[in-house]
Amino acid sequence: MDPVIIVGAGPVGLTLALALARQEVPSVVLDEGPGKDEPRLARTVVLREDTAALIERLTGVPLDEAGARWAGWRSMRRKQVMREITFDEAPEDAEVAGDPQAPAPLTPPLHVAQHVLTGALHAALARERLVKIAVDSRLDAIEQETSGVTAHTRGPSGIWWRGSHLVGCDGPRSTVRKLLDIRFPGRTAVERHAVAALRTELPWPGQALLHRMPPWRSSGSSAGEVTGRPLPDGVWRLDWLLPPGKDLVTPELLLARVRETLTGWTGETSPSYELLDTGVHVVHHRLARRWRVGRVFLAGDAAHLLGALGTHGLDEGLRDADNLAWKLALAWHHGPHEALLDSYQAERRAVVAARLRAADQALPLLRGGKGLRSYVPGAARGHDALLTDGHLGSGPLGAPAGYADSPLAPRHIEAEVPVGTPPGAPVTDVVVTAEDGSFVRLRDRLGRGALLVVLVAPGTGVWERRHWVTAGIMPRLAAAVTALPHQAELLVAESYPGAAAHTVLLVRPDGHLVTALNGVRPADLYAAAEATLGGPVRAKEEAEAGAGSR
Structure with missing residues (x-):
């Protein structure tokens, strides 16, 4: 069968290629550039x-x-510390340690230069037999048929590429989106930031900082918000919020901002630093009207642009890839399954639209300047909490969203019970026992294309799997898992937040909870799995025969 064509070799496109390869789906990545990402310390991502x-x-x-x-x-804010959070080292596992009610420690975001991230992805792809990267290949035409997609690229020699599906991961100016004539409405230049990467010492080693209305602002300065994020080797990325408009950010202005900010933070009149890179980051808010047209899909910046108030668009782009990969893999291996493929747009577009709405509603409040709301008691702390949500990945601006209203969500499961994770939300990463008896993290079993069935069974962790795998409810559950309409892996956890003993969790390949059942309920488990797959899955041979008869 033909490979999946991925247009664009940025982080989202490369991630999608790797995710498909892990599920035995070949792909070809069309890179319009030379295949190298220029090192730029002023271009970083927060994961x-x-x-x-x-x-x-x-x-x-x-x-x-x-x-x-x-x-x-x-x-x-000004000279006052509004909020300070310390990210503690996570214990090996709160539940395994005997305290299932202990709150999970806050996990710190990861700040990395984008060229380092893409370098790691390229290195992994170089070892991958199922992925081909075609450099200097600029897309200029797409043709669709019921059996596949054909794409033409310009280059040293024009080439026609044949694929089962095509995914446009080709950025804000997506050629794929334009060829499909998909509208991309939204707002331009919602925020502008001057950016500098420099090596220096700050009073808060390794601690990210958001400083609003710093007291050292000189007369006429509009640097009302400064963000500092650490990188390895004593390097920091600093972002200054710029006023609306298109005023040119000159080198002299940027150097003045650097000196003024470092002086204000360190108290030194001539702080030492090494300037490594500079730039201007412009945030747009846009959302494509459609993310799927036949066998062609959009993902990442080709489908959406966001990033105001500390939110980060790459997170959502990577979640696009994770969501789409297992659905494409199932369709590639088992034939057309329209409801499952349609759910990609239904799930992901709704999530990003909600994130954009939350940011657009908060923008007037946080960037509206003076007025009555500036004098409301507690307003400053409320504003700070909103911004912290965006930067740390929590609340409506930043938390990973669930798919509770997904068309794949099962309906009317009688044996469903509540646990600490709502249906549709990402599961908590707990220690589980795999089928080979090894102890692994639940998150390590994701992305293989299989459904995960997790039995909560206190006490099993102290025994070897061979002693309990044939005892109690395990044989009946194992038989139910084998009978599911799609490949599934049976895992066992000592505990799971909010779950009673013998609770059975059904988890999607991308780590979102489908349902939690009160004990072994084969019929309910089968119905939930079938709904997760978009309905009954036809065998590949049957699907191909049906396509040939049309």
């Missing part, structure tokens, strides 16, 4: 817990060695 884990799982690279985990977070 939350779930997206950092996704990249680590796909590349096998411990990203802590490539980037910087924040030691803490500090919010300031």
